[in-house]
Amino acid sequence: xxxxxxxxxxxxxxxxxxxxxxxxxxxxxxxxxxxxxxxxxxxxxxxxxxxxxxxxxxxxxxxxxxxxxxxxxxxxxxxxxxxxxxxxxxxxxxxxxxxxxxxxxxxxxxxxxxxxxxxxxxxxxxxxxxxxxxxxxxxxxxxxxxxxxxxxxxxxxxxxxxxxxxxxxxxxxxxxxxxxxxxxxxxxxxxxxxxxxxxxxxxxxxxxxxxxxxxxxxxxxxxxxxxxxxxxxxxxxxxxxxxxxxxxxxxxxxxxxxxxxxxxxxxxxxxxxxxxxxxxxxxxxxxxxxxxxxxxxxxxxxxxxxxxxxxxxxxxxxxxxxxxxxxxxxxxxxxxxxxxxxxxxxxxxxxxxxxxxxxxxxx
Amino acid sequence: xxxxxxxxxxxxxxxxxxxxxxxxxxxxxxxxxxxxxxxxxxxxxxxxxxxxxxxxxxxxxxxxxxxxxxxxxxxxxxxxxxxxxxxxxxxxxxxxxxxxxxxxxxxxxxxxxxxxxxxxxxxxxxxxxxxxxxxxxxxxxxxxxxxxxxxxxxxxxxxxxxxxxxxxxxxxxxxxxxxxxxxxxxxxxxxxxxxxxxxxxxxxxxxxxxxxxxxxxxxxxxxxxxxxxxxxxxxxxxxxxxxxxxxxxxxxxxxxxxxxxxxxxxxxxxxxxxxxxxxxxxxxxxxxxxxxx
Ligand SMILES: Nc1ncnc2c1ncn2[C@@H]1O[C@H](COP(=O)(O)OP(=O)(O)O)[C@@H](O)[C@H]1O
Ligand SMILES: [Mg+2]
Numbered sequence: 001x002x003x004x005x006x007x008x009x010x011x012x013x014x015x016x017x018x019x020x021x022x023x024x025x026x027x028x029x030x031x032x033x034x035x036x037x038x039x040x041x042x043x044x045x046x047x048x049x050x051x052x053x054x055x056x057x058x059x060x061x062x063x064x065x066x067x068x069x070x071x072x073x074x075x076x077x078x079x080x081x082x083x084x085x086x087x088x089x090x091x092x093x094x095x096x097x098x099x100x101x102x103x104x105x106x107x108x109x110x111x112x113x114x115x116x117x118x119x120x121x122x123x124x125x126x127x128x129x130x131x132x133x134x135x136x137x138x139x140x141x142x143x144x145x146x147x148x149x150x151x152x153x154x155x156x157x158x159x160x161x162x163x164x165x166x167x168x169x170x171x172x173x174x175x176x177x178x179x180x181x182x183x184x185x186x187x188x189x190x191x192x193x194x195x196x197x198x199x200x201x202x203x204x205x206x207x208x209x210x211x212x213x214x215x216x217x218x219x220x221x222x223x224x225x226x227x228x229x230x231x232x233x234x235x236x237x238x239x240x241x242x243x244x245x246x247x248x249x250x251x252x253x254x255x256x257x258x259x260x261x262x263x264x265x266x267x268x269x270x271x272x273x274x275x276x277x278x279x280x281x282x283x284x285x286x287x288x289x290x291x292x293x294x295x296x297x298x299x300x301x302x303x304x305x306x307x308x309x310x311x312x313x314x315x316x317x318x319x320x321x322x323x324x325x326x327x328x329x330x331x332x333x334x335x336x337x338x339x340x341x342x343x344x345x346x347x348x349x350x351x352x353x354x355x356x357x358x359x360x361x362x363x
Numbered sequence: 364x365x366x367x368x369x370x371x372x373x374x375x376x377x378x379x380x381x382x383x384x385x386x387x388x389x390x391x392x393x394x395x396x397x398x399x400x401x402x403x404x405x406x407x408x409x410x411x412x413x414x415x416x417x418x419x420x421x422x423x424x425x426x427x428x429x430x431x432x433x434x435x436x437x438x439x440x441x442x443x444x445x446x447x448x449x450x451x452x453x454x455x456x457x458x459x460x461x462x463x464x465x466x467x468x469x470x471x472x473x474x475x476x477x478x479x480x481x482x483x484x485x486x487x488x489x490x491x492x493x494x495x496x497x498x499x500x501x502x503x504x505x506x507x508x509x510x511x512x513x514x515x516x517x518x519x520x521x522x523x524x525x526x527x528x529x530x531x532x533x534x535x536x537x538x539x540x541x542x543x544x545x546x547x548x549x550x551x552x553x554x555x556x557x558x559x560x561x562x563x564x565x566x567x568x569x570x571x572x573x574x575x576x577x578x579x580x581x582x583x584x585x586x587x588x589x590x591x592x593x594x595x596x597x598x599x600x601x602x603x604x605x606x607x608x609x610x611x612x613x614x615x616x617x618x619x620x621x622x623x624x625x626x627x628x629x630x631x632x633x634x635x636x637x638x639x640x641x642x643x644x645x646x647x648x649x650x651x652x653x654x655x656x
Contacts, residue, residue, distance in 0.1 A: 078552065
């Protein structure tokens, strides 16, 4: 039972290296927060600040209302799972799990009870006397997880715990992680650069870029309402089409076509249009706004085809469309429709999202 | 079935013969290498067990039929070889321990703390290893004289430690660098204090590297000749290499080949035993799984 609060965290290594600029977040009991961003954007640094492995240059960390910014890692009652698992190679699985508890002077009976419970839960029962060197990658991952669980900490921290597993195992463990942490009523902070993990596991996602928080929202909303151009381009696969277009009256100009801008105020001279490939579809007779283009590339993704289309009249603009492979279309030319309610508009200069009401930045 | 298998058959045969050719080449190469490096040692061992008559016999007796322990008895009974062994052992063990004790923390600091001027310190350490040690000799001799350390174990222990510390620092530093930092962080999150972490987490993982560098230092100190010859003149404090070199007869015609061979064997044996003893430690552990391989 605890709440993790970060307020105005900043970590400055040198004037040029500022991996965390000004981050404020809350994570409540039972919440699963994912820090999502490209590698090098400061995710691990934030986690290490929470753990106390680094001291923030500015800002405060509170757990359960108590300011722990000055506490050493061992006094914060947190558990951390590292990307490399960081199991002690000279200790058995049992001792690996027990070491943190022994230091906290938990009675050996209680230690045994907790380890038994967790190892039953994770299926580690018959590995207790092995050393980490005798375990497979997946088993090591489980032990690392078990070591965190037996601690019964106030906060769980996980730094890319799945990135060392092969694709198949990763999917399986991802599902297990979801179950495990749903049963723990504790704040979880999870770091990943993999958007699928972020989307499937979290109750909240914090998208980071260059040490700045870009958006903090539930995963669904990150997908449907990206706060800016960066989030729009980073979340979603295949990547969202982002086209810089000139405006004319109440229309954005894409080649020979005019796309109506929503809202009432005077539109800017230029605007960024964003539309996800999966939302672009083949035009039907009832569609009013359609555009034609030449197919320059077709990538088969199994269930669907990813087309790269050169829109008529716009030689340097490519639109990508994800079409179900069972729908027929001519190999050369396609007529596509962009559903108006699934188009996102961004400010060309700042990248901020423009709302459909007034074409003004959200903030 | 059989038709499907047919085309495969000739290939298996050529495979087999090419493999066996390879094997023969391999074995020959191994045998030649072993002979090349071990023959002189084998010759010393044989000589140490030959009778004096066989040693001096012309034509040379390559495979003796008579064996004797006479030479060994001679070096231990008529000369204080047990004493020499102790001197060598004491000096080598002490400098090895000192080296590890001083060098390992320095290596850890250089690997982990972001020290200002770290590169300069490393460059200096490296330069020291490149310095020809003969050039140090005269200076050291003066120092030994001035401090009155002659005929004192310290006259050997201090230079041996100093000479081997750069190697210890460089080897241990690269070892610490390849240890994942996560392990130490994990220990801190678990609640280990810095000292407990060093002692309970880091040290056990470091043992293979300590043993490896320790053995290198020990061998270097055990074999050192020039300082031992010059700084120590009292008979009871001499080390093995010096003692072996000073085993000689009164004339060229009485060179005690047998005793020399026995002394060489005795002087080499501890090193061989040491390496064999720790062989498994050296290889093992370095590869055990702290992290995903
Ligand atoms: N101890 C440090 N000293 C200097 N720079 C560091 C240090 N630790 C991390 N950095 C820098 O901070 C940036 C963010 O690193 P990190 O938080 O590990 O990124 P992520 O986990 O998002 O990939 C990187 O550019 C990295 O080089
Ligand atoms: Mg990272």
